[in-house]
Amino acid sequence: MTANAKGMFVDTTLCTGCKACQVACKQWNELPMEDESAVREHRAFTANSYDNTGHLSATNWRHVKFIEQLEDRDNGRWLMMSDSCKHCEQAGCLEVCPTGALYRTQFGSVDIHQDVCIGCRYCVGACPFGVIEYNGRTGRVNKCILCQDRLEGGSGTACAKACPTSSLTYGRVDDLKAMAAARVRQLHAQGKTDAYIYGWDLGNTGAITTGPNKGQVVKDIEVVGGLNVFYLLLDQPGVYGLPSAPQLPQRNMIPSAGVALISAAVLGVTGLAAFRRRRMEQNA
Amino acid sequence: MITSYLNEPHWANWVLSLEMYIAGLAAGIFFFIALANTTGRKQDREVGAVLGFFPAPLMLLAAILLTFDLGEPGRFLNLIFTSPSATERPGPLFLNPNSPMNYGTYVILVFGLLTVIPFLDALRHTGLLPMGGRVVEALAHNPVGMFICAVFALATGSYSGVLLNTTNQPVWSETYLQGALYVAFSALGGFAAAGIAADRMGTRETAGAVRTGLMGITLVAGVLVALLVGNLVALGSAQPLIGALTAFVAPAFWVGAVGLAILYPLVVTATGARLRLANVNVTSLAAVGALALLGVFAFRWSILHSALAAVAH
Numbered sequence: 001m002t003a004n005a006k007g008m009f010v011d012t013t014l015c016t017g018c019k020a021c022q023v024a025c026k027q028w029n030e031l032p033m034e035d036e037s038a039v040r041e042h043r044a045f046t047a048n049s050y051d052n053t054g055h056l057s058a059t060n061w062r063h064v065k066f067i068e069q070l071e072d073r074d075n076g077r078w079l080m081m082s083d084s085c086k087h088c089e090q091a092g093c094l095e096v097c098p099t100g101a102l103y104r105t106q107f108g109s110v111d112i113h114q115d116v117c118i119g120c121r122y123c124v125g126a127c128p129f130g131v132i133e134y135n136g137r138t139g140r141v142n143k144c145i146l147c148q149d150r151l152e153g154g155s156g157t158a159c160a161k162a163c164p165t166s167s168l169t170y171g172r173v174d175d176l177k178a179m180a181a182a183r184v185r186q187l188h189a190q191g192k193t194d195a196y197i198y199g200w201d202l203g204n205t206g207a208i209t210t211g212p213n214k215g216q217v218v219k220d221i222e223v224v225g226g227l228n229v230f231y232l233l234l235d236q237p238g239v240y241g242l243p244s245a246p247q248l249p250q251r252n253m254i255p256s257a258g259v260a261l262i263s264a265a266v267l268g269v270t271g272l273a274a275f276r277r278r279r280m281e282q283n284a
Numbered sequence: 285m286i287t288s289y290l291n292e293p294h295w296a297n298w299v300l301s302l303e304m305y306i307a308g309l310a311a312g313i314f315f316f317i318a319l320a321n322t323t324g325r326k327q328d329r330e331v332g333a334v335l336g337f338f339p340a341p342l343m344l345l346a347a348i349l350l351t352f353d354l355g356e357p358g359r360f361l362n363l364i365f366t367s368p369s370a371t372e373r374p375g376p377l378f379l380n381p382n383s384p385m386n387y388g389t390y391v392i393l394v395f396g397l398l399t400v401i402p403f404l405d406a407l408r409h410t411g412l413l414p415m416g417g418r419v420v421e422a423l424a425h426n427p428v429g430m431f432i433c434a435v436f437a438l439a440t441g442s443y444s445g446v447l448l449n450t451t452n453q454p455v456w457s458e459t460y461l462q463g464a465l466y467v468a469f470s471a472l473g474g475f476a477a478a479g480i481a482a483d484r485m486g487t488r489e490t491a492g493a494v495r496t497g498l499m500g501i502t503l504v505a506g507v508l509v510a511l512l513v514g515n516l517v518a519l520g521s522a523q524p525l526i527g528a529l530t531a532f533v534a535p536a537f538w539v540g541a542v543g544l545a546i547l548y549p550l551v552v553t554a555t556g557a558r559l560r561l562a563n564v565n566v567t568s569l570a571a572v573g574a575l576a577l578l579g580v581f582a583f584r585w586s587i588l589h590s591a592l593a594a595v596a597h
Binding site for chain 1: 290315316319320323324328354355356359360362363366367369370372373378380382383384385386389434438439441442445446447448449450451452453456457460461462463464465466467468471475488489491492493494495496497499500501504508553591
């Protein structure tokens with residue numbers, strides 16, 4: 001892990017879905033609304049939930065998810081989660097970037113050199129979380145950059161600053177991990193054994209107490225070398241739209257190239273054989 | 285399936301499909317030329333010389349389409365040279381060892397330069413090359429040189445597949461087979477194009493070699509397609525290719541990639557079947573080649589769209 005890495009702890013139990021973080025992000029980073037095609041294709045405004053963005057995109061670097069778990073008309077719960085780039089310790093986007101446009105900052109976050117990005121969109125397919133997205137306006141990719149400019153100025157992230165419930169906390173990742181561990185212990189002591197950490201394994205284990213997955217065991221998950229923006233969750237990762245075992249894209253590169261090499265060798269032999277054993281038309 | 289949390293990447297799909305198809309076809313044709321020039325007879329070399337006109341312009345066209353796709357030609361330089369802004373990587377040549385796109389850039393660059401050899405040889409063959417004919421002939425018919433060219437051609441053919449494999453997208457990344465499939469369909473395209481040329485030129489012996497080649501390559505491609513579909517079915521991820529989930533992906537895959545590119549050439553070349561439809565011999569090598577080329581495009585298109593379709597749903 002980057003020494004003194006900065007990040008965020010997202011305590012979903014404290015999120016009220018107010019979207020102040022979304023607004024702060026849009027405002028500080030001067031992010032426009034979705035482009036016209038997104039409006040036309042109903043990707044810009046879902047209008048089917050209190051969730052008004054639907055997904056992270058090149059112009060929505062933060063997205064408050066509303067997950068409705070309704071048992072019947074009177075019983076159920078909303079799980080809310082403010083999502084963004086996780087600034088993975090092993091970031092798929094950064095790992096495959098063919099130009100060095102994506103880079104690790106001095107704060108351990110993943111930023112983009114906009115002048116180096118060629119808009120190949122390879123990182124879009126490589127991110128296991130579906131975070132980074134192509135910006136049709138600029139011909140380059142965009143995502144949360146952990147308010148790099150604010151961090152250089154000594155301020156925290158705009159979203160965390162705006163969060164009225166401290167669901168988002170900015171700080172040193174080591175400090176945040178300690179805070180997260182304490183918070184999980186506190187929730188477990190209150191009987192909320194659902195709580196666990198997604199991003200780092202801090203040793204917590206629990207069981208889901210409500211909802212469709214009631215009774216299922218949950219435990220801390222460390223993914224892709226750890227997430228500098230990590231989460232306290234109350235249900236399985238899939239419920240929040242998070243992969244339970246995200247992987248790095250380059251896991252496939254050598255095996256795929258190896259199989260391709262074998263195939264190429266077989267094709268080479270087949271081609272050579274074709275010129276030796278010609279299949280003539282019988283009556284030509 | 286790994287779809288629920290992914291965004292739908294809004295790629296200019298037809299441009300990408302076309303780029304992959306054209307570059308793959310150039311690679312396949314060069315593969316045939318390399319074989320014909322070194323192991324073939326005089327007739328084969330004549331067909332190879334005619335086909336030599338195609339790889340270089342096709343690669344140029346692929347580069348133009350890529351430029352159109354990316355927007356700025358100058359940006360290509362960032363794939364090769366380390367930008368002064370990207371100080372994290374040692375320069376001056378840029379190489380990210382985890383990025384197949386980086387390796388592919390260099391492979392395609394070399395392959396693109398190599399395509400000049402058959403082009404010049406084609407000019408020499410038709411008497412349009414004003415000078416250097418002997419040097420060109422020596423280069424174009426040197427077994428070692430052509431072996432190296434064939435290696436770069438096959439590497440170019442497999443590149444897009446390895447690229448798709450090295451992602452986190454459904455279908456693309458769920459097996460290790462995309463690189464192998466892409467190189468097989470690339471070779472298939474090359475032999476299909478050679479079939480058209482041999483048929484039109486009336487070169488019987490070369491047509492015989494093309495028939496044998498098509499039969500062998502379609503068998504390889506068929507085995508790989510079966511492995512791909514079988515693997516995806518076992519993983520529960522085959523829906524975009526086998527289901528009615530998507531409007532055109534499954535039909536394009538089964539009718540185009542499997543039917544036209546694999547089964548039709550395989551059956552015609554293996555059985556020697558003859559059929560005329562509306563006074564057209566649809567079992568001629570030219571017809572089989574043309575349909576196979578269409579099928580190869582359907583393969584590229586359907587594989588590219590299968591992941592996008594899975595994410596979109």
